[in-house]
Amino acid sequence: MPSIKVFSGRSNRVLAEKIVKALGEPMGRLEIKNFSDGEIWAKYADNVRGSDVFIVQSTNPPAENLMELLILVDAAKRASARRVSAVIPYFGYARQDRKDQPRVSITAKLVADLLTVAGTDRIITMDLHAPQLQGFFNIPVDHLYSSAVLVRYFKSLHLANLAVASPDVGGIKLARAYAKRLECDLIVIDKRRPKQNEAEVMNVIGDVKGKNILIVDDLVDTGGTLCNAAAALKEHGAAEVYAACTHPVLSGQAMQRILRSPVTTLIATDSIPLSNGCEKLHIESVAHLFAEAIRRNFHNESISSLFDVDKG
Numbered sequence: 001m002p003s004i005k006v007f008s009g010r011s012n013r014v015l016a017e018k019i020v021k022a023l024g025e026p027m028g029r030l031e032i033k034n035f036s037d038g039e040i041w042a043k044y045a046d047n048v049r050g051s052d053v054f055i056v057q058s059t060n061p062p063a064e065n066l067m068e069l070l071i072l073v074d075a076a077k078r079a080s081a082r083r084v085s086a087v088i089p090y091f092g093y094a095r096q097d098r099k100d101q102p103r104v105s106i107t108a109k110l111v112a113d114l115l116t117v118a119g120t121d122r123i124i125t126m127d128l129h130a131p132q133l134q135g136f137f138n139i140p141v142d143h144l145y146s147s148a149v150l151v152r153y154f155k156s157l158h159l160a161n162l163a164v165a166s167p168d169v170g171g172i173k174l175a176r177a178y179a180k181r182l183e184c185d186l187i188v189i190d191k192r193r194p195k196q197n198e199a200e201v202m203n204v205i206g207d208v209k210g211k212n213i214l215i216v217d218d219l220v221d222t223g224g225t226l227c228n229a230a231a232a233l234k235e236h237g238a239a240e241v242y243a244a245c246t247h248p249v250l251s252g253q254a255m256q257r258i259l260r261s262p263v264t265t266l267i268a269t270d271s272i273p274l275s276n277g278c279e280k281l282h283i284e285s286v287a288h289l290f291a292e293a294i295r296r297n298f299h300n301e302s303i304s305s306l307f308d309v310d311k312g
Helices: 013-023 064-078 107-118 131-136 148-158 171-180 224-235 255-259 285-297
Strands: 006-007 030-034 040-044 052-056 084-089 122-126 139-145 162-166 184-194 201-205 212-220 241-248 263-269 281-284
Touching: 006 013, 006 285, 013 052, 013 285, 030 064, 040 064, 052 285, 064 084, 064 107, 084 285, 107 131, 122 285, 131 139, 139 285, 148 171, 148 241, 148 263, 148 281, 162 171, 171 184, 171 212, 184 224, 201 224, 201 281, 212 224, 212 263, 224 241, 224 255, 224 263
Parallel strands: 006 052, 052 084, 084 122, 122 139, 162 184, 162 212, 212 241, 241 263, 263 281
Antiparallel strands: 030 040, 184 201
16 A cells, blocks of 8 residues: 655755644655755655655745755655656746747746656646646646635635735736635736836726725736735725635745735735744745645645636
8 A cells, every 4th residue: 555755855844844733644754964065965765665655845046046956856756656747836937838938948847847757647737827837737737726725715705895906917817716706806907108217107997985905916026016906906095904825925025015015914925934923914825735636646636626726
């Protein structure tokens, strides 16, 4: 009888520990170290022959996180694991998904190929920057949605006169799904730059005045789009502005921008570990969501019900 073995890389050990706790399984023993020149060395301390191996590792920068995942997959395959599943709460390099300029790389496809060639049998991930990236893989991809967790949290707040906003036209589908689940209106922010070096004009489409607004996005990186959207909503008469994202990349001065912005609270998941928090940041864990996906995969059960919350 195959056994389940869950291991964690070093990119998000805290989330991995929550996942195994929710599963009721022990964390697999793994040795990872760096040579003096920075090269990564990894060894499974547990026997994985014939086992279903699940490796939890987000691939946010630095690039060593991705390299470490590839090494762990390769080591598991060479140790005769029955199946190797890469559990990637945050799939890095997904934003470069097409040739939008001459002579650039499609890194999302490159990473998909690297994971497949390394020996990955299945990918379990959450809120890809573009859902169609699943088509870049020639192996099964289980694409989970954080809305299963975030919608539940917002319902618990019992906010009156609520509306959901998309910070740009590209996020309308995601915002519509939230608006449907929260049973509220949909707002769209159309941003455009009339000329180079001129400020963006933020056109707010929908009734905002006096409403509590929830801005939803898949990730927040520098915070510029989020903060500009919040400012535009406030200018159009919004009462309180909340924000929700799956992946709190929060690079550069993002924290400082959010603190200075009209955003009341930013709710995010723990797909990426944060070394520094702020009083406007609230984290909801997705450990139980990943634990259930791992459990159902191991038992060859359907996991489609984990997707249903985001149909819209």
